[in-house]
Amino acid sequence: MIDISLLYPAGENYHLDSVPDHSESLVRDLELSILFSVMANNDDTILNAVRQIIMGQRSTQISVINFRQQILRDFIRYPELLSRVYQHSCDTLKAYHDSLRFWLSAKSSSRRLRSNVDILDMLLDQVASLRDLGESYTSLDADGLTGFFKFLQKYYDAETVSHLRHQSQILRMDKGFSVSAKLDHIGRSKDFFLNKNQPGNHWLKKLLPFNSGGEAFSFTISQRDESGLTALAEFRDAALQPVANVMDTAVQQLLTFFERLRNESAFYSGALNLYAALERRGCPSCFPTPISSEKPGWVASKIYDPCLAFSQKDKIITNDLQASNKKLIVITGTNSGGKSTFLRALGINQLLLQSGIVVAAQAFSASICDEVYTHFKLEEDTQMRSGKFDEELLRMAELVPKLKASAMILFNESFAATNEREGSEIAWQICNALIEKEMRVVFVTHLYTFAQHCYTQKMSDFLALRAMSGESVSSKFKISEAKPLSTSFAKDIYERIFPDKNI
Amino acid sequence: MLKSLIFHRENLNVPVNIAEPEYFHDLNLDQIINKIVKSKESFNLTEYFYFLSQDLESIQFRQDIMRDMEDEVLYNSIALFSKELSVLRSTLARIEKLYYPLQQQCSLLEEAHHYQQTLKNLKLHLHDLDLGSRGLQTFSDELQKLLESNFFREFESRTSVLIKKLESIRYAVVVTDNKVTVKPCLDDDDYAAEILHDWRLNETLLTVEDNGSVTGSGYDLDHVQARILEGVAQLYPEPFQELNAYCNEYMQPTAPKETKYRAQSLEVARYPFMALDILERERELQFYLAYLGYIAPLKRLGLPFSIPQLQIGKDTIQAEQTFDLALAISLMEESSRQVVVNNIDLSEGEKIFVVTGPNQGGKTTFARTFGQIHHLAGLGCPVPGKNTHLCLCDGIYTHFSYREDINAGHGKLEEDLLRLHENLKKATNSSIFILNELFDSTTYEDALYLSEQIIHKLLKKNSLTVWVTFIDALASISPSVVSLMSMVDSQDLSKRTFKICRKPADGLAYALSLAAKYGLTYAALMDKIK
Structure with a gap:
């Protein structure tokens, strides 16, 4: 096992493909595809890596987040180290895939064994040169990076590498092979053991002559007996399959190592791209401070939605937020007042923080959350003639089994597809339960009864924010602490969600 | 001789080659039964699912077996038993075609062992369970006798000695x-x-592919493998001579045997080591396996099933949370949605359900459900719903008018009436009528007039009836008539709940009841979230 990773200090095994099943709605609701494409900077490998790691490999451990932040800081200092590691792993994988073209017959284990021997030669070379790369960087600070190179120097030193090469040479089986076997339930040979004493193994042959050992039964397949030759080839494949499998695993292990390295270095390249892009755009960025989930809350200065920054040219509006020891934030206020943008900013930056990279704010600290979930009102959906409210509840009900303490749930205009009183009642019952179960909730809403209810409860862990309407240019899109205002826009929204009056 | 697992007395039989009952198509029972039977084609079970026995004792005999088999452990052991026998059958067929005698013998030895293990495992499982049904108890006892017979014991010990010898090479x-x-x-x-x-x-992480045996797919030995086997037999002659003698004694197929039922699954009784009795019981057990296997995914979804209390000429009919089985299956398979359940409840003196209300509201489904559960109950099967009390019916008569027929005209009406006349003649107070949108294609006055005539005839017959109609007046024609309505959403009138109720919806705030339905009230959430 090569259990070294640039994402986890203890080298955990993880699957890049495994992302929680709500990821799709997270990407849609937070408009993350913009973020991913900026990070990828037209490199599909990076795109995939940042997407999968941000969606599936965020950490809830402060130590892991710090581990990654350290590595990213080193890579910001030595960007060429990052690009060499990334390029090296990409090149290795490409060389492997190119070599595949020459052995189409993957079914034949004897051929597979041969190809594996060649591929292993190549992979061992690549490991060795990666190991040597570490020697040119002596002043790395990150434990993750120094540990990585130490690992290679320890387990893939020159002596080990040459022993492994020698072993793979024996397995070329140029002079035939010797196995031991048993009969299976229908009389075929099975349970093949590869004998150490192989026909081509000259120095061994001298010690243990091959035709000694008394009684034997031999037969020869004639060169003209085609079906016999095929059968012999099949037997050879079956007999060599166990060892071919072993060598498959050896190849697979090194490939897995390079794939992981490629993905992880791609992820850091994406983080570096994000950092550079924000700088070019003149937006602040910082390494955030993760806080234990036992102290729920957010503190931010000049926080903003990076996706909005990249998708439009206007001056970016930032907000400050003082919400230590808060679990519920309810944001009210006029339409196009920047409520949703602010909600997204909180969501995206939480994801970035727990991914271990830089965030879109001048300063940001937030408590670690188990997961981020979104419940956003759907854009008009032509397929849904009715049952919108039903659909909202259904989506919420689907989230419920996943929810755990310290999860963060972002609601955007949820439960507005029914009348205001009923919507408020349901929103209140849901939020109340989530808060008591130690979750963090940010709720953008027009449900005045709900917002007012939260406010009058005078809960200490509640914060009321309001988007200011365009009273002055400077306050536009600003979100600030203020109690909810009663206005009658609920009707507008309701009619927008239900455009056809016939339902 | 092992006893039948379908009838409580030896002299009772299911008629052979009976046709599909007329009402099958209208009630979508054809969908249900075809699927059940198809899953077990080689056992030829169709008649078991067509034939409604009038013998209450036989039905209860089956119900007891069903009740036993509802226990998952028992079900799984019998399913496993049957699966093993299937594998055995197909393997024996392949072995017959093998070319090399040495290989054939090795393979037969293996199958003999497989057969012994299969029977012994079943016996062990049955022994561990508390069997409530007479049918399975007898089966278990007879199986035990077979396993303790001298023939079986000797067969078994010779098999295992030989296997050990060959394996150690x-x-x-x-x-x-x-x-x-x-x-x-x-x-x-x-x-x-x-x-x-x-x-x-x-x-x-090692990828293990078919344990290193040759090519994996083929059963035949190629001649390299065959000559290696010969070589092994030459190096170690003694066990192979013994194998030859063993095969001559147990494994030579005879001419096909006469069996009571024609089913492919029984053909394997040609082998001297196989017990025909066991194969016959295995076939009968498929009736239970097939039905319970069919409803199992619905049970896992939490849909209730129960074994009904059956009586002849019963006056109250009851089924809580029942549903259309065919619909439940297709909803689950096509959209993984769960079917809406309804209660059926007829008290003493009540005989006819008149179902009115908006279309596509579940009325036809309700009517089908009523028919389906009575047919399934008559087979001895568990039916959709809880607390089911049903009547042992002597016939189900369906009259469905499909909307596509709307232009069929007078010929159609005449035909309908003729058939009604015919069926009413045959019907008794233990018969069931399911009428759906009958007389839809006539004028309102005509339909009203005809319906009134027919409903009075049905009342006189005392036949249980479900009548789906748009004629509200029928619902209040007699105290024996129960009025049901398909319900809509109180807030969103375009929305169907697929509930069929005696009363229109109450004034409950729809939104909150909806929230409760999704488990999104404060109390439900506090309970659900860990």
């Missing part, structure tokens, strides 16, 4: 160019293990 094969040498084995270590260690490989 270990030999080496050396291939150099085209020459293959078989000789006694010298080396007991696996060099591959050493490689595994040196490359720091994780053994659990």
Whole structure:
């Protein structure tokens, strides 16, 4: 096992493909595809890596987040180290895939064994040169990076590498092979053991002559007996399959190592791209401070939605937020007042923080959350003639089994597809339960009864924010602490969600 | 002789080659039964699912077996037993075609062992369980007798001795160019293990493909493998001579045997070592396996099933949370949605359900449900719903008018009436009528007039009836008539709940009841979230 990773200090095994099943709605609701494409900077490998790691490999451990932040800081200092590691792993994988073209017959284990021997030669070379790369960087600070190179120097030193090469040479089986076997339930040979004493193994042959050992039964397949030759080839494949499998695993292990390295270095390249892009755009960025989930809350200065920054040219509006020891934030206020943008900013930056990279704010600290979930009102959906409210509840009900303490749930205009009183009642019952179960909730809403209810409860862990309407240019899109205002826009929204009056 | 698992008395039989009952199509029972029977084609079970026995004792005999088999452990052991026998059948068929006698013999030995294990495992499982049904108790006892017979015991011990002898042979094969040498084995270590260690490989990640046997798919030996086998037989002659004698005694197929039912599954009784009784019981058990297997995914979804209390000429009919089985299956398979359940409840003196209300509201489904559960109950099967009290019916008569027929005209009406007349003649107070949108194609006055005539005839017959209609007046025609309505959403009138109720919806705030339905009230959430 090569259990070294640039994402986890203890080298955990993880699957890049495994992302929680709500990821799709997270990407849609937070408009993350913009973020991913900026990070990828037209490199599909990076795109995939940042997407999968941000969606599936965020950490809830402060130590892991710090581990990654350290590595990213080193890579910001030595960007060429990052690009060499990334390029090296990409090149290795490409060389492997190119070599595949020459052995189409993957079914034949004897051929597979041969190809594996060649591929292993190549992979061992690549490991060795990666190991040597570490020697040119002596002043790395990150434990993750120094540990990585130490690992290679320890387990893939020159002596080990040459022993492994020698072993793979024996397995070329140029002079035939010797196995031991048993009969299976229908009389075929099975349970093949590869004998150490192989026909081509000259120095061994001298010690243990091959035709000694008394009684034997031999037969020869004639060169003209085609079906016999095929059968012999099949037997050879079956007999060599166990060892071919072993060598498959050896190849697979090194490939897995390079794939992981490629993905992880791609992820850091994406983080570096994000950092550079924000700088070019003149937006602040910082390494955030993760806080234990036992102290729920957010503190931010000049926080903003990076996706909005990249998708439009206007001056970016930032907000400050003082919400230590808060679990519920309810944001009210006029339409196009920047409520949703602010909600997204909180969501995206939480994801970035727990991914271990830089965030879109001048300063940001937030408590670690188990997961981020979104419940956003759907854009008009032509397929849904009715049952919108039903659909909202259904989506919420689907989230419920996943929810755990310290999860963060972002609601955007949820439960507005029914009348205001009923919507408020349901929103209140849901939020109340989530808060008591130690979750963090940010709720953008027009449900005045709900917002007012939260406010009058005078809960200490509640914060009321309001988007200011365009009273002055400077306050536009600003979100600030203020109690909810009663206005009658609920009707507008309701009619927008239900455009056809016939339902 | 083992007893039947379908009838409580030896002299009762299911008629052979009976046709599909007329009402099957209208009630979508054809969908249900075809699927059940198709899953077990080689057992030829169709008649068991068509024939409504009038013998209450036989039905209760089956119900008891069903009740036993509802226990998952028992179900699984019987399913496993049957699966093993299926494998055995197909393997024996393949072995017959094998070319090399040595291989054939090795393979037969293996199958004999497989057969013995299968019977013994079933016996062990049955022994561990508390069987409530007379049918399965007898089966278990008879199985035990068979296993304790001298024939079986000797057969078993000879088999296992031979297997051990053959298994212990270990030999080496050396291939150099085209020459293959078989000789006694010298080396007991696996060099591959050493490689595994040196490359720091994780053994659990090793891709194991078909355990190193040749090509995997084929059962036939090629001649390299066959000659290696010959070589092994020459190096170790004694066990192979013994194998030859063993096969002559147990494994030579005879001419096909006469069986009571024609089913492919019974043909394998030609082998002297196979017990025909066991194969016959195995076939009968498919009736239970097939039905319970069919409803199992619905049960897992939480849909209730129960074994109904059946009485002849019963006055109250009850089924809580019942549903259309065919619809439930297709909803689950096509959209993984769950079917809406409804209560059926007829008290003493009530005989006819008149179902009105908006279209596509579940009325037809309700009517089908009523028919389906009575047919399934008559087979001895568990039916959709809880607390089911049903009547043992002597016939189900359906009259469905499909909307596509709307332009069929007078010919159609006449035909309908003729058939009604015919059926009313046959019907008794133990019969069931399911009428759906009858007389839809006539004018309102005509439909009203005809319906009134018919409903009075049905009342007189005292036949249980479900009548789906748009004629509200029928609902209040007699105290024996129960009025039901398909319900809509109180807030969103375009929305169907698929509930069929005696009363229109109450004034409950729809939103909150909806929230409760999704488990999104404060109390429900506090309970659900860990």
